[in-house]
Amino acid sequence: MDTQKLRQRILDLAIRGKLLPQDPNDEPASVLLDRIRAEKERLIAEGKLKRPKAKKSTDKSHYQNFTPPFDIPESWQWVRLGDYVINRDGERVPIASTIRSKQSNKIYDYYGAAGAIDKVDNYIFDERLLLIGEDGANLLSRTKDNAFFADGKYWVNNHAHVLDSSDKFLLEFVALYINTIPLDDYITGSAQPKLSQDNLNNIHLPIPPIEEQRRILTMIESLMSIICEIRESKQQLSQSIALTKSKILDLAMQGKLVPQDPADEPAAEMLRRVNPKAKIITDNPHSWNIPNTWTWCQLGDIFQHNTGKALNSSNRDGIEYEYITTSNVYWNRFELDDLKKMPFKKNELEKCTVRHGDLLVCEGGDVGRAAIWNLDRNIMIQNHLHRLRPIANEIHIPLYYHVFRHYKDKDLIGGKGIALQGFSSKSLHQLAIPLPPYNEQKRIVAKIEELYSVLDQIEASLQS
CATH class of the missing domain: 3.90.220.20 (DNA methylase specificity domains)
Known part of the structure; x- marks a missing residue:
C-alpha cells in the first residue's frame, strides 16, 4: 500500500465533495x-x-x-x-x-x-x-x-x-x-x-457548507491517523525484514542455518586437496564459532583475485572497451547506463576481463560492496574493483557474496582505516573467512535464497 498516494487520493476526494455524502439539511x-x-x-x-x-x-x-x-x-x-x-x-x-x-x-x-x-x-x-x-x-x-x-x-x-x-x-x-x-x-x-x-x-x-466542512475535517483527521499508523507499521515491518535478513546471515556464518551432514568431506581436507599450500587458520579470527567440519582460511587461498586497469589519460595504446567501476556495482546488481570506454592492451585483457560468474568487490567507494556478474556478456574493470574467481569448483561463489554482505553489515570490512586507504589486494588476500564443506555451501545458499524470497515478497507488498 502506497500511503502517500492514498493520502493524496483522500484529499482529492475531500476538496471535490466526494469523500462524504451531502446533507440536504445543511x-x-x-x-x-x-x-x-x-x-x-x-x-x-x-x-x-x-x-x-x-x-x-x-x-x-x-x-x-x-x-x-x-x-x-x-x-x-x-x-x-x-x-x-x-x-x-x-x-x-x-x-x-x-x-x-x-x-x-x-x-x-x-x-x-x-x-x-x-x-x-x-x-x-x-x-x-x-x-x-x-x-x-x-x-x-x-x-x-x-x-x-x-x-x-x-x-x-x-x-x-x-x-x-x-x-x-x-x-x-x-x-x-x-x-x-x-x-x-x-x-x-x-x-x-x-x-x-x-x-x-x-x-x-x-x-x-460549514457543517460539511466540519464533517470533512473530522473524517480526514481520522483517516490520516490510520494512514500514519499504517506508515509506521510498514516502516517497522521493513526494519524487521532487514533485521531478519541480517539474522539469517548470522546463522549461516555460524553453521546454524542448515544441519551438517557427516557424509560431507570436511572443509580442511577439501582445502588441502584443492590448494596444498593453503594456510589453515586454527585460531578463531572472529567473534563467532563454526562447526568442526568447517575451517577458517584466507580468502586468497581459495580465490584468484586482482584489480583492473587504472584510468590514465596519457595511456592511449590498445583497443577501447567498455568498463565498469565502483559506481556501477551495487549489492548483487549493476547499473550499466552510460558506460565509458578506455583502451586495453592485449596483455591486459585476461587480467581485466570479467566473465559470467565472477564475484566483484569494491576496492574503493563503498568498500566491500559486492555483486556477482551473471550477465552473458564480458566486460572490463577499472582498478577500484577486485575480480574474484574460485581456484576450484568446490568453492561456491554465491556463498561468498553473502560472506561479504555479512562482513559489511558487521563492520568487519569497510571500517575507518580500510575506508580511508581502500580495500587493498593484500587486505583482501588475508581476509579470514569461513569455509564449509562444498555440499553444505550449496545447502546454505539455497536456504538463504528460499528465506530471502519470502521476505522480499513481503517487502514488495508494502510498496504496492
Whole structure:
C-alpha cells in the first residue's frame, strides 16, 4: 500500500465533495459567503479593514469569467480566496538575522516561508492564524505543507502570507485546499519561486457548507491517523525484514542455518586437496564459532583475485572497451547506463576481463560492496574493483557474496582505516573467512535464497 498516494487520493476526494455524502439539511455555502461579504463590508465601513484595490465592493462580479477546474456539489460554492479570508500581510515585519542574533530574551517563534525558523524577543500576533509560504523552493518541492497554522504569541516575516477570518474555523478548509492542489499556475519564477499576494488572492476555492466542512475535517483527521499508523507499521515491518535478513546471515556464518551432514568431506581436507599450500587458520579470527567440519582460511587461498586497469589519460595504446567501476556495482546488481570506454592492451585483457560468474568487490567507494556478474556478456574493470574467481569448483561463489554482505553489515570490512586507504589486494588476500564443506555451501545458499524470497515478497507488498 502506497500511503502517500492514498493520502493524496483522500484529499482529492475531500476538496471535490466526494469523500462524504451531502446533507440536504445543511445551510448552503452561498449563505455562508453572503455572511462573510456582509461582515467584510461592516469592517470596511468601521475602518477596521481596507477595501482591496480596484474593487468597489465585495461583490460577485469576479466569477463571471471563471471556469471551475472540476465539478462540486450543488450546495458548495466557488469563491476567490481574497474574498473569503482577511489578508494581514501588512502587519508582517522582517527582522535581519544580525539583529536576531543579538537578542537575549528569545522566547517567541519567528516564522518564515516554511515554518518557524528562529526565536525572537517580541511578538506581533497573539492568535491562531493561517500562514502560507510566499517564496522559496518549498512552493514547488512540497516537502512541507505550504499552508500551516501559527498559534499563541509569535512573529512573522515577509516570506509568509498571513490569513485571518471572522470565524477562525473557516481557515481550516483553506489550509486543506492549498496543501492539496498544485500551485504551479499561481507561482512566478523558477530559480526563486514566489506566490505573490495578488496571485494568492486569485486562487479559487470550492467552499462546502460549514457543517460539511466540519464533517470533512473530522473524517480526514481520522483517516490520516490510520494512514500514519499504517506508515509506521510498514516502516517497522521493513526494519524487521532487514533485521531478519541480517539474522539469517548470522546463522549461516555460524553453521546454524542448515544441519551438517557427516557424509560431507570436511572443509580442511577439501582445502588441502584443492590448494596444498593453503594456510589453515586454527585460531578463531572472529567473534563467532563454526562447526568442526568447517575451517577458517584466507580468502586468497581459495580465490584468484586482482584489480583492473587504472584510468590514465596519457595511456592511449590498445583497443577501447567498455568498463565498469565502483559506481556501477551495487549489492548483487549493476547499473550499466552510460558506460565509458578506455583502451586495453592485449596483455591486459585476461587480467581485466570479467566473465559470467565472477564475484566483484569494491576496492574503493563503498568498500566491500559486492555483486556477482551473471550477465552473458564480458566486460572490463577499472582498478577500484577486485575480480574474484574460485581456484576450484568446490568453492561456491554465491556463498561468498553473502560472506561479504555479512562482513559489511558487521563492520568487519569497510571500517575507518580500510575506508580511508581502500580495500587493498593484500587486505583482501588475508581476509579470514569461513569455509564449509562444498555440499553444505550449496545447502546454505539455497536456504538463504528460499528465506530471502519470502521476505522480499513481503517487502514488495508494502510498496504496492
